[in-house]
Amino acid sequence: MPLTRYHLAVPLSNDPGRLLLFSTAKASLATLDRTIYQRLTQNETPPEGLRRDLERLGLWVADLESDEAAMLRFTDEINQARRKASVSVILGMACNFACRYCYEGEMKATAAAMTDDTVCQAVRFLVDWCRKLGMERLVLSFYGGEPLLYPHLIRRFATRLKPALAAEGIGFGFTLVTNGSLLTPQLIEEFVSLGLLGIKPTIDGPAECHNQTRPYKNGAPSFTAIVDNLLAVCKLTRVDLGGNFTRDTWQRFPELLDQLSVSGLGPEQLGQVNFSAAMGVTDLIANTGFTYGCASVNELWHAEAVVSLREAILSRGFKSAKVSASLCMADVDDALVIHHDGGLYKCPALIGHKEYQAGDIWDGPLEVARVYAVGHWQRQAKCRQCRFLPLCLGGCRYAAYQRHGDLSAVDCQYEYFEAALPGLLDQELRYRHGDRLEEADSRIKGEG
């Protein structure tokens, strides 16, 4: 019996004699003496107690063949366990911002929006779809354009869906992916009564950076309005803050955290804070003027930026997402995007690309597996045997499409994980498990 292929061992920063073991499939975390780890890698059989613990953590397997076979079932097992459907709804393309990197680009010029007939059909489709899938809960993520330019559509969805789903014994909630400029306490109070679970605004660093990349359509700065609005609503609903950086701006993002804290938007007021790179896009729909986006997670600067910014977030007491396996929407059976015209997609970035439409709300999902190359990584030996596979699962289909013009190509993220994961795990250890380590320290001291 060996150690699983899907793990990473990194030396503890302050004790090279011990290693931090991380299961990339299970996200379990433990420390182990380096010498014992070395013996395990040489296929020495561990004592019974240690073997049982390693097995429980997903770190010790029967053999590498069954380890790989289990990984082939990984997404199926997660799909079978899901009871919550996640659906993004593109209400319309109108937006009051002119974000430099927006992948919706030219589509927003149409300002096309969902009609009332389409809302009615979308509600019928969603209730029927959730019932057939045996879902216990539906969470919509309203998206645009700017969804708060369509508050009437949000009301129509929520007021019709909530009772229709309740009649089937299915729960309902929704979130807003918003630029934050149109938030008011009155609107949020009303939406909370309709099922609002939280909002996800975006601020791209301190004011001078943000106002360059996310101005109003007329070029006016938007930073102050967003911060003021978030201050006004942060006690009414959960606020998960995002931000998009470039290789030129990421080092300024910690200033944003300090500015927010001074303004009254500190760790107590915000949910999670997660910054990510603005992606370079090259297709005809996207903004062709934005040429300095991140073309691949493997770009050398990117791992340093991600680890440094997460350090800035956690060290200031803000919360950030846990490092764990996560599935692309394309691999999740009960996740969809509904475009404003009723078309169904499996990635919000691919709306409007008709070749990636996979059905509609009248006829239901169609040919999803073929159109989105579901399980594309399973056909690649280098993926099946990659220790980072559960974290990557073939990477981002939209990134593959941008680079290769074909989303069935694998977006290998090996170099990124190799560079970033040790730092991210060190953060997990220090910011999530520091207390447990200290408890263990005290216990051992007491016994000694």
Place this chain on the structure above:
Amino acid sequence: MLRVWNINRRDIPPAALIPITRRFIMENTTLHILDEGMSPQEIAAATVCCKLGPKIVTTTEGN
């Protein structure tokens, strides 16, 4: 000698490494478990990650 080192307390010199008790050794607790990890149900409940753009791979909800 087996030992545990609290990496949060960076001021402690290596000389202060703490010997683990005999009972620990007998139970083979050389493995210090920090996180039991997530079941498929927990990963599933952590919702869909829209990997739009290059991001760290993380859950988008939870914790």
